[in-house]
Amino acid sequence: MKTLSVREQFEILSQGVLDLVTPDDLLAKLEKSNQTGKPLLIKYGADPSRPDIHLGHAVCFLKMRQFQDLGHEVVFVIGDFTARIGDPSGRSAVRSPLTKEEVEVNARTYKEQVDKILNPAQTRVVYNADWLEPLTLREVVRLGAQFTVAQMLERDDFQKRFAGKVPIYLHEFIYALMVAYDSVALNCDVEMGGGDQLFNFLVGRDLMRCFGQEPQVCLTMPILEGTDGQAKMSKSMDNYIGVTDSPEQIFGRVMSVPDEVMGHYWTYLNLATPAEWARLKEGIDREVLHPRTVKLDLAQRIVTWLHSAEEGKRRREEFEKVFTRKEAPSEICERVVSLPLDLASFLVSEGLVESKSEVRRLLKQAGIRLDEQPIPYSEHPTLNQFQDGAVLRVGKKKFLRLRKA
């Protein structure tokens, strides 16, 4: 397809991947597609109970986009079957089952976000309940007969939990089989996901063989660290940057990423080639480039990508204004208030602070300011006067402009 040779396609597609099982299979599939003119089917399993897409997902989507640009087709498998059953194993969160309607709403939200990165014309959405629901117990048991418990326990996650005496539920094995069966149902060519999915993908590969299909290529991408630089990016860790977050949020969150993982953001998100990043890194190490500047560039690039060049520039200026020069942001929510103002109740009702006790705590620690002057602690903090347009600031990031009635 297009003007690129199979070899060139392969080079592009295999760049930056974490696992590729196997390179030869991918080459063969590309070759076949090239000859028959039939696009490859790229599968991606989406969890409809978590419709928020963040930069961690984007690492995969960008790779999928490359496939699309080479003429291939992406299929999102919405895991509505499992979502509608619910997952009782979650120790922390009790994942309650979703209704059909909720799944549909989430799937639509999902698609909208995905369209920011992928080409909608080459993106298909399917629901796995369509083929999982009709399976009989007989068929499920037969699927189970293809694998041994020892094979299942090979999965890193299971192994750790088993060793750590953390419960592993039987249905988790079954879920792994179902993900694999999705691949059979679709007869897909490539399955894509994060590095932690490799095991599931390999199960799919084996299962396809059992069904006499050409086994899928398993392609995983490196996991992007969250803004804490530690755990992988995820909503539950609250260390994520959503693709639909506001430009301001995105910019701020990127700036809070530790320097050590900044390179991953640059390279995993295709904002720099490894060579380009190496050059930036060298500049930082030789102290000709300030790491902050490199991060500002990064934040600007990401905002530009997910919003617009104009926003990117604006956000950068705004950031420098607020945090480098410590000025108030140019856009602040305004509230008309009347005096005297019960500060604690006001801050809580405005949602700036969780509770009145916290207001007290913040006051004690000089964390609430009026026009950059810390408000002194008192048991019943009351504002008796202020200049019209004065700026109330809570911590580093929350601002509110006060207007007189």
Next chain:
RNA sequence: GGCGAGGUACCCAAGCGGCCAAAGGGGUCUGACUGUAGAUCAGCUGGUGUAAUGCCUUCGGGGGUUCGAAUCCCUCCCUCGCCA
């Protein structure tokens, strides 16, 4: 089915009749320093507030003993392990 070990706040984990809103660590948050990074230091970390040895909620659920229970008893639920 039998035996044993467990279930404590956002997470890990101590406590095992009152001084327990519950040690310690991690994380969050605030302040200093700074580059809204990291490191470091200091502080905070259930709510309410006539400010207090007060009240309400919180030590798996329910019930009981007691002036008083995270702590003792009963019962139920759940997890882990060993043996069947």
